[in-house]
Amino acid sequence: MQTDLGLWAVPLAMLAGAIRVSTPFIFVSLGECLTERSGRINLGLEGTLVMGAMSAYGVALQTGSPWAGVLVAGLIGLLLGGLHAAICNLPRVNDIATGIALMLAATGLAFFLGKPLVQPKAPNLSAVELGWWSDIPQVRSALQVNWLFVLGIVLAPALWWALRKTRWGLVVRLAGESVDAARAMGVSVAWVRLLATAAGGFLSGIGGAFLSLYYPGSWNEGLSSGQGLMAVALVIFARWNPLRCLWASLLFGAAGAISPALQSVGVTQGYYLFGAAPYVLTLAIMIITCSPERSLRGAPGELGVTR
Amino acid sequence: MLRNGSIGRRRLLQGTGAALAAGALPLHGVRAQKPLVIGFIYVGPRDDYGYNQAHAEAAAVIKKMAGVKVVEEEKVPETVAVEKSMESMINLDGATLLFPTSFGYFDPHMLRMAQKYPKLQFRHCGGLWTRDKHPANTGSYFGYIDECQYLNGVVAGHVSKTGKLGFIAAKPIPQVLRNINAFTLGARSANPKITTQVIFTGDWALPVKEAEATNSMVAQGVDVVTCHVDSPKVVVETAERAGIYACGYHANQAKLAPKGYLTGAEWNWEKVYTDFVAAMKAGSVPGNFVRGGLKEGFVKTSAFGPAVTEKARAQHEAVKTQMLGGNYVIFKGPLKDNKGNTVITAGTEYIQTEPTLEAMSYLIDGVLGATS
Incomplete structure (x- = not known):
């Protein structure tokens, strides 16, 4: 039986929401963080996310193995990321326009190929129970997590460390900060960006697999509802720092859970407003942290809309 | 976006077709026996386990009736896009009975099409039709779910x-x-x-x-x-x-x-649509204000x-x-x-x-x- 938690239910539901909803945000934002650190923007990750979700569902359905689906979703993401990078490596190509084009193309393709996948039911990824120590069923269900979530949690500090402390991390940052300096060191900027963008695509594809194979756990055309785009914005909010990407993703997940959580405990006024919480949060933080005096702190030097 | 350009092209093809048809008189004979063409428009995918699937399943039943041809289009937004879908169903496929099934298709899109093509029948799923206020070739049907x-x-x-x-x-x-x-x-x-x-x-x-x-x-x-x-x-x-x-x-x-x-x-919806088709085939038109529950x-x-x-x-x-x-x-x-x-x-x-x-x-x- 359920225990009546009163208003405590709201923070608990937000925690549960953060754990359930944030995984795609974590993967896409880490992927985009890596890509942008190498000096390139990939706005196509929304499309990669949707494509990943569709292909993961399809493969899981065909093979019966959800993990095979996750892998294929990652590989599809790798290809899409690689394609974006390859196009952008051509002279005088705008990466923002390319990203938008790829986003539309990938979502369209996913909807087209995903037509026969709406009806069937694919095997889902299993959950890990982390709430065994508690007697309260709500806590137990809140702490039901997925391995992909755990992977995301581990990946964020790993990426942070790698960007900061390893040689290839330095090379990625160099390609993002100054093309001239990178060239002077004999680094092929094009290759670095290709690899970073492809790796970013790989992570986003996995984020998509989480959507269709774990939560909500089925494929349909409204599945992503802009989460990929929000994750890209989240990277700016997180100042291109993988650790902050993780916190920001959790915050966005929790903010998304506010509206249903409040309604379920009886706070019914203004649910549209609470539904807009994640977006309001982004805007508010953007406004607070922007300054006309300097460019955004932490922004890679080569990143820009003017190129 | 692709649709934007295609209307003009369709018009052109249609005009050319009409000119050719005028010269070829036997075509008019064929016209008399052509099947009743019905257009279905859905706002979402046809297999969504939900609202659109319910309509599409009924459309599939109608399709099997003799002398009926069904044309369908899914994922049509509740914007001017639905007018283009209707235009193409009317002009290209020869639809004479149209079912734009989503709530937001009615005003102004379906009403505008109904004024443009007063001889065709339009029926909308939802509760919005009012006598004297809306054209006589339009109507609404809904169920007491x-x-x-x-x-x-x-x-x-x-x-x-x-x-x-x-x-x-x-x-x-x-x-x-x-x-x-x-x-x-x-x-x-x-x-x-x-x-x-x-x-x-x-x-x-x-x-x-x-x-x-x-x-x-x-x-x-x-x-x-x-x-x-x-x-x-x-x-x-x-x-x-x-x-x-x-x-x-x-x-x-x-x-x-x-x-x-x-x-x-x-x-x-099977029940509603078969009734409508029967009315059309009998030379009459479907009702303007059709409602029913379990009993109907x-x-x-x-x-x-x-x-x-x-x-x-x-x-x-x-x-x-x-x-x-x-x-x-x-x-x-x-x-x-x-x-x-x-x-x-x-x-x-x-x-x-x-x-x-x-x-x-x-x-x-x-x-x-x-x-x-």
């Missing part, structure tokens, strides 16, 4: 152990509120102390929010959920995974929840799931028999809303055709939630 939601409530009320039911709704519009209220009334007829928690997600298809809403209800002790969103798939699947019961909506979702599916409120065969209930108790089954069947006979009144006084105001006075009975029911703006006593 609240009867099935009432029956859902009866079963849910018997099966629930916690006395808390959940309703995941998209937007607080009259049809949705009527379903929530009917569901609650049904449940209260089985267990007068029961409450229905409502969560509005804000739009017709938001899978992550619907799953989140279902989970937060589970955390509150809700043990039966139902919904009014375009595709109930996510809600029913999430409920099954959480180990609670679900009542379906729009179409049959029993396959998605073999353990927890109780029963469901389903459309039976416009809606139906899903078969019972394994968790439905004997008592629930008995009451469900007893009420359903009365509804089929046309003498069961769902909304009758005294009835209060959940703010304590009387909305239907004692002694008043609103039968299903009552127009005030189509403008419902309140949640009744027993519903936890607010319309704004």
Whole structure:
């Protein structure tokens, strides 16, 4: 039986929401963080996310193995990321326009190929129970997590460390900060960006697999509802720092859970407003942290809309 | 976007075709025997386990009738895009009867097309047509699915152990509120102390929010959920995974929840569309204001799931028999809303055709939630 938690239910539901909803945000934002650190923007990750979700569902359905689906979703993401990078490596190509084009193309393709996948039911990824120590069923269900979530949690500090402390991390940052300096060191900027963008695509594809194979756990055309785009914005909010990407993703997940959580405990006024919480949060933080005096702190030097 | 350019091209082709046809007289003979072409337009995918699937299943039945050709287009937004879809169905396929099935297609899009093509018939699914105000070649049809939601409530009320039911709704519009209220009334007829928690997600298809809403209800002790969103798939699947019961909506979702599916409120558009086609073939036109419930065969209930108790089954069947006979009144006084105001006075009975029911703006006593 359920225990009546009163208003405590709201923070608990937000925690549960953060754990359930944030995984795609974590993967896409880490992927985009890596890509942008190498000096390139990939706005196509929304499309990669949707494509990943569709292909993961399809493969899981065909093979019966959800993990095979996750892998294929990652590989599809790798290809899409690689394609974006390859196009952008051509002279005088705008990466923002390319990203938008790829986003539309990938979502369209996913909807087209995903037509026969709406009806069937694919095997889902299993959950890990982390709430065994508690007697309260709500806590137990809140702490039901997925391995992909755990992977995301581990990946964020790993990426942070790698960007900061390893040689290839330095090379990625160099390609993002100054093309001239990178060239002077004999680094092929094009290759670095290709690899970073492809790796970013790989992570986003996995984020998509989480959507269709774990939560909500089925494929349909409204599945992503802009989460990929929000994750890209989240990277700016997180100042291109993988650790902050993780916190920001959790915050966005929790903010998304506010509206249903409040309604379920009886706070019914203004649910549209609470539904807009994640977006309001982004805007508010953007406004607070922007300054006309300097460019955004932490922004890679080569990143820009003017190129 | 591709459609934008294609209208001009179509017009050109059509003009050329017409010029050629004028020279080739035998074509007029062929015209007399050509089949009745019917156009269906859906706002979402045809296989969404929901609203659009219910229409598409009926369209598939019509397709098999002799002398009928069905043209369909799915995922047409409620914008000027639907006018282009209708134009192409009329001009390219020769459709003479059109069913734009989504709520937002009516005004101004369908009305504009109806004025442009006064000889063709347009029927809209939803409750918006008014005599004298709208063209005579248009009309609306809708089903009293609240009867099935009432029956859902009866079963849910018997099966629930916690006395808390959940309703995941998209937007607080009259049809949705009527379903929530009917569901609650049904449940209260089985267990007068029961409450229905409502969560509005804000739009017709938001899978992550619907799953989140279902989970937060589970955390509150809700043990039966139902919904009014375009595709109930996510809600029913999430409920099954959480180990609670679900009542379906729009179409049959029993396959998605073999353990927890109780029963469901389903459309039976097949009945409506076959009647319309029969009218057209008899040389007349479909009605302008077509409504019906269980009695008329416009809606139906899903078969019972394994968790439905004997008592629930008995009451469900007893009420359903009365509804089929046309003498069961769902909304009758005294009835209060959940703010304590009387909305239907004692002694008043609103039968299903009552127009005030189509403008419902309140949640009744027993519903936890607010319309704004």
